[in-house]
Amino acid sequence: MKNFADMLLSREAFSEIVMGNTAVVRAMIEAKTRVVTSYPGSPTPEIASAIAGIKPEDRPFYFEFSTNEKVATEVAYGASVNGHLSTVFFKSVGLNVAADTFVQLSLMNLIGGMVVILGDDPGANSSQNEQDNRHLARLSYTPIFEPADPQEVYHYYLAAARLSQQLHIPVILRLTTHVCHAKQKVSFAAWQPTDIDRTPAFDVNNGPYMPLTSLVFPMKRRALNNLRQVAEMNDKDQLNRLIDNKNRRQGIITFGLPFLSLLDTLAESGGKPDILKLAMIYPLPNQLIADFLTSHEEVVILEELDDLMESEIKRLAFERQIKVKIHGKTDIESWVGEYTADKVAGLLAAVWPEMAAKPQPAPAFSVTVPPRPAQMCPGCGHRSAFHAVKQALAETDIKVADIGCHTLGFMPPYNMWQLLMCMGASTGIGAGMSLCNDSRRVVCFLGDSTFFHAGIPGIINALFNKHNITLILMENGTTAMTGHQDHAASGRNFNQETEKIPVRSVLEGLGVKNIFEVDTYQQQKLTDMVKEAVAIEGFSVVIAKHACMLKLMREQRRKESFQAKMVSIDQTTCNKAHVCVSAFACPTFVMHEDGSVDVNPDLCIGDGSCLQTCPTKAIQRPESRKGEI
């Protein structure tokens, strides 16, 4: 088996098939990045998976998962003003959490340099929106590099780090989902480790670092001057690519993954426009773009999500009175979704039909396949809890979800939630819904990682302002949705064992009077406790606690003594009530055409939580399977 950790630390130049998220780790090592921080969120957590492969003592930089993106940004900032090249990475909407700190970075003299890696998600593959974070870069005068593939991820991180260290400014490396996860053979340079300089270089004379009243203006002027200088540097940046097909009529300006989609559609259509592919997409290389506009009759701006580049290019053409027809976004659909080759072909067909690959018609014959919505894993504690909580609540009660695996309970057959916003929002929203409301009780949900991330302020507010809501805290000891990262109550951080900060102790410390706690899988007890909690006037919390079953079973499987188990159904006792398959709805249960129910051996993990749901006790205790390795 290849040792990918050793490869990342290789002294020699090498090539390897890696995803973008892995390529960036080698770039961090080569750039001599010293402090890296994050909060897990798709599409970026695999950056941490690659780091985790390297033993802590072998890592040439410090890494931590911080409690949230804002804290992670602050830790990276602190390291940078102390002279260390730092990096923070998180998902698209993570920047909203980090924004209060992030927007100040460009005002500061970051003597060590700092790269902010954003995992944007065009197509909303795993996010609650597809926000275009270039807006926040513009708001905060921060340059952005955007690569198209893993090889560019590596090169552009190095370029971002160099620029950041040269001008002491923050620089964004903007990745999108299918750039993070794309795999290709990437060529890496040699690397010579050097000792970490542990001299704290912080000096107020490098500042000011106190953005207050009149001090803000020189800091802002410095940021704007830097931005102007970067734009001029961008005109000469060798990473920008001009594909000159000697086509003086048709030119295209683009960047990132849509550039590759464009090449695919052109490979099929045989179209040969000139293409200007940018590496640094903010601030724009004005002269380079002006020259490109001047030398073409028509230019298409191929830009995923919002029209930031288009607006700036149109302004440039207007200011310099360049005679060129600019084709930008037309309808709403050009603002929506990922720019795949199919999407790009459709957009191009509207301007230059001969350039676009032809879409294939549907196959000659079609079969209707039932949809397969995402759901909770077999044996998941959330499913067990939903089943119990539902028995305690009225149809009319308002149930507010938060972010995490439990969010998936909004789908049939559970239909648990009516509202969802973002990390930690459930108690605040719930509090608002309890006001001027005497008839519909309000129940909020929260996971434990989210509790630490952004949930605590809402809880304090509920206490402080005496809101009448019940919070159900699903404590599974991990950040499950993003791949089981440890959090403050896990007893481990990324690097070592730590003292747990138990969720319950925090609540008690805050002065929450009404705390109930039960094993997530004890359905009857959970039902009773929720009934009791919602009857209380004021703020109450029910903690449903059990280790994430998926994580637990994976750990169990690694043990020599592990015995795989599964439940079975006594067909003579089963009266086809279908509670297990239709209401409890563990994916393990199979419905036959005659209405009989069976267990799918590929899926059952043998947790036995379903036993409590069968009205005729037809589900038999989990027993060892035979003949497995």
Place this chain on the structure above:
Amino acid sequence: MKPFNIYLSGVGGQGIGLISEIILRAADRAGLKAIGVDTHGLAQRGGIVSSHIRIGEDVHSPLVSKRKADLVISLERHEAVRAASEYLADKGSLVYYNTSWQPLPVRLNKAQEISVQQVADFCQKCEYQLFEVHHADLPDPRMQNIALLAAICRNNLVAGLAASHYEQAMGDLMSGKMLDANLKLFNRLVSH
């Protein structure tokens, strides 16, 4: 060389990531340029998972376009039909492992399970070449992906990739007992 596009699908938990990376690395071992991408995150929770592989000199985006896959590989019967309908090009091939992880509407009795016969009819009418794979004697259901890989190798569904390339790729990604068990199964099924 004309690009060769492969689209893989299955249900979260079936081990699509492993089979996909084996094929990608096998192509590399065979001296071919190959790129790919997997779905990660939300979709893994019992939903549809997919993976894209593109082989050839003139391939750029890692994503396979709709109806432009030369080969669709699926680890599950429903997902086989769904993926082939959406991604398989004319004259393409579908290879799938014949197991059923019933989608929710089937379990709720609101939709019919896709049958083996329906898959066969669909492929016949669309003129797709079909390979159905099933082994009642697998040592572990988690090895269905390797059984499928053996069928891909035996039927030479990815041109230029020999058994040795797949074996080397497996060696890149697995070790110890897991590698031994998977290689043993792979070799047994390739040679039969």
